[in-house]
Amino acid sequence: MKIRHLIAFALLAALPAYAQTHTAALAWTAPTTNTDGSAITGTITYNVYQATQTGTTAPTLAKVQSGITGTTLTITAGLTPGTTQCFAVTAVVNAQESAQSAQSCAAIPFSTPNSPSQITIVIH
Numbered sequence: 001m002k003i004r005h006l007i008a009f010a011l012l013a014a015l016p017a018y019a020q021t022h023t024a025a026l027a028w029t030a031p032t033t034n035t036d037g038s039a040i041t042g043t044i045t046y047n048v049y050q051a052t053q054t055g056t057t058a059p060t061l062a063k064v065q066s067g068i069t070g071t072t073l074t075i076t077a078g079l080t081p082g083t084t085q086c087f088a089v090t091a092v093v094n095a096q097e098s099a100q101s102a103q104s105c106a107a108i109p110f111s112t113p114n115s116p117s118q119i120t121i122v123i124h
């Protein structure tokens with residue numbers, strides 16, 4: 001009986017810790033005109049909004065990044081496996097923020113780890 005407990009303990013102790021990490025690469029097209037049709041003059045920055053979707057209702061998004069100067073962003077936080085994350089982007093010119101873009105949502109997958117290898121069992 002003691003040997004079985006020791007073997008089980010040795011197997012559990014030998015399994016590697018496994019953390020699931022994901023990234024979301026966002027990209028968007030910069031606007032070239034204002035809502036009145038005039039050309040944008042000034043520097044454009046962007047704000048990114050994110051929320052977890054539950055059910056079929058579009059979630060209310062919260063600002064997670066601001067002052068972005070390019071048209072791409074990699075998100076690494078808040079991407080819990082098994083959830084659906086939604087994002088939207090706004091443009092900011094001369095302290096005026098546009099309406100949010102249409103939401104884009106993606107399911108964050110569960111990753112399956114590879115099988116453990118090189119398990120060592122010591123029986124005393």
